[in-house]
Amino acid sequence: MNDERPVCREDVCITCADLAAPxxxxxxxxxxxxxxxxxxxxxxxxxxxxVPAQVGDVVLLHAGEAIAVVSR
Structure with a gap:
């Protein structure tokens, strides 16, 4: 049995190949x-x-979810 887990090597999600966007x-x-x-x-x-998002924050979006606050 192979215990190797998938690793992201590109700027896309390995699950859906969708890019995250600000x-x-x-x-x-x-x-x-x-x-x-x-x-x-x-x-x-x-x-x-x-994420602890506030009005005016730039967030990273992926699949309808904010996954990170990029800047305040």
């Missing part, structure tokens, strides 16, 4: 959700349950 938090909503102005030029509702 977005700016413009409004916090109830239940750990936020409205974010995304890099693709549109507003998105995303989960901020994993």
């Amino acid at each position: 977005g700016t938090v413009v409004r916090l909503l109830d239940e750990d959700m936020a409205v974010v102005w995304a890099e693709n030029g549109c507003f998105q509702e995303v989960s901020v349950a994993l």
Whole structure:
């Protein structure tokens, strides 16, 4: 049995091959959700349950989830 675990070698997710992209938090909503102005030029509702996001923060977005605060 091979115990080798997958390793990310590129700038994409090994699970879904989706890139993470930056977005700016413009409004916090109830239940750990936020409205974010995304890099693709549109507003998105995303989960901020994993990060201590505040309005004005730039967060890294992946699959509808903020996974890191990039800058304040």
